[in-house]
Amino acid sequence: MTQHLLKAEIHCHLEGAAPPSLAEAQARKYGMETSHIIQDGSYRWSDFSEFLVCYDAVASLFRTAEDYALLTETYLAELSAANTIYSEIIISPDHGDRIGLGADAYLAGICDGIEAAREKTGIETRIIITGERHFGVDRVVAAAEYAARNRHPLMTGFNMAGEERMGRVADYARAFDIARDAGLGLTIHAGEVCGAFSVGDALELVKPARIGHGVRAIEDPAVVERLVELGTVLEVCPGSNIALNVYPDFASHPLKQLKAAGVRVCINSDDPPFFHTSLAREYEIAAQEFGMGDAEINAMSRTALESAFVDEDTRTRLL
Ligand code: ADE
Ligand code: ZN
Numbered sequence: 001m002t003q004h005l006l007k008a009e010i011h012c013h014l015e016g017a018a019p020p021s022l023a024e025a026q027a028r029k030y031g032m033e034t035s036h037i038i039q040d041g042s043y044r045w046s047d048f049s050e051f052l053v054c055y056d057a058v059a060s061l062f063r064t065a066e067d068y069a070l071l072t073e074t075y076l077a078e079l080s081a082a083n084t085i086y087s088e089i090i091i092s093p094d095h096g097d098r099i100g101l102g103a104d105a106y107l108a109g110i111c112d113g114i115e116a117a118r119e120k121t122g123i124e125t126r127i128i129i130t131g132e133r134h135f136g137v138d139r140v141v142a143a144a145e146y147a148a149r150n151r152h153p154l155m156t157g158f159n160m161a162g163e164e165r166m167g168r169v170a171d172y173a174r175a176f177d178i179a180r181d182a183g184l185g186l187t188i189h190a191g192e193v194c195g196a197f198s199v200g201d202a203l204e205l206v207k208p209a210r211i212g213h214g215v216r217a218i219e220d221p222a223v224v225e226r227l228v229e230l231g232t233v234l235e236v237c238p239g240s241n242i243a244l245n246v247y248p249d250f251a252s253h254p255l256k257q258l259k260a261a262g263v264r265v266c267i268n269s270d271d272p273p274f275f276h277t278s279l280a281r282e283y284e285i286a287a288q289e290f291g292m293g294d295a296e297i298n299a300m301s302r303t304a305l306e307s308a309f310v311d312e313d314t315r316t317r318l319l
Contacts, residue, residue, distance in 0.1 A: 011235035016271025026061035065109030072113025080121035133162035144175035148182035156309035169201035185309030196220035218254035239277035240270035250289035266304035
């Protein structure tokens with residue numbers, strides 16, 4: 001059992017953490033039909049493209065600052081109950097804009113949820129703004145500009161998620177330049193749906209402190225060597241990788257090989273109910289499927305905290 005272990009997570013998409021029961025309650029509130037995205041209490045999708053469509057449809061069921069405060073607090077309460085002391089949530093101003101709420105109210109609701117959870121449970125949370133690659137280069141640049149203009153103390157990082165097969169990293173590098181100049185920590189989804197070249201591009205063109213997933217770096221020893229050299233942290237999400245069929249099973253997953261090669265790694269839940277997982281379950285997977293003991297798992301939690309986009313006082317208190 002891993003319940004007793006202190007946990008930290010640096011890669012979870014907020015709308016991707018909405019339990020189907022909450023999404024259904026939201027749909028009832030707004031008179032929306034959900035049978036195309038939820039069936040028998042589970043999200044419905046069959047491949048990565050459909051997953052992204054389902055994700056965007058679920059996001060569209062959260063429409064006010066209060067809805068987002070509820071979603072945020074609900075997720076953080078679950079994390080805290082699993083003994084989690086630190087969390088970074090990935091949010092996209094585009095989802096606030098698309099539903100007509102606006103990015104400012106979207107962010108304000110999420111911050112309210114974070115403060116409420118911190119007051120009740122003590123969990124420490126920071127926000128990573130993401131651009132969604134499948135919304136196009138201009139939207140990703142706009143997300144970076146939004147983050148650079150609104151330096152809220154809880155907003156500490158910039159990411160790019162979405163359809164990795166759309167364009168090359170070079171097309172989006174300007175967004176990361178804007179975020180870097182604003183002092184935000186950088187991370188980027190790469191090496192999940194696309195191969196090692198995508199991780200190589202990210203390392204050279206974005207120079208992120210961390211990479212979301214990055215597991216397919218294993219396909220090119222030179223890219224693995226570069227990750228080790230640079231000390232880049234991989235935010236690995238094993239349950240997500242199996243659910244999205246990046247690997248057929250845990251035995252084929254390269255987490256242990258990457259670790260053995262000297263790559264810094266930590267474990268995360270990504271979009272937990274979409275993948276029938278949770279951060280608690282990812283820790284159980286580390287123990288049961290990857291055969292890791294408490295010390296090895298604690299070292300990954302430490303890596304998450306060491307690479308967290310958080311001020312040094314908070315990091316020292318948590319470590
Ligand atoms: N958005 C939410 N989850 C994602 C994932 N696993 N990959 C890319 N974009 C995402
Ligand atoms: Zn992700």
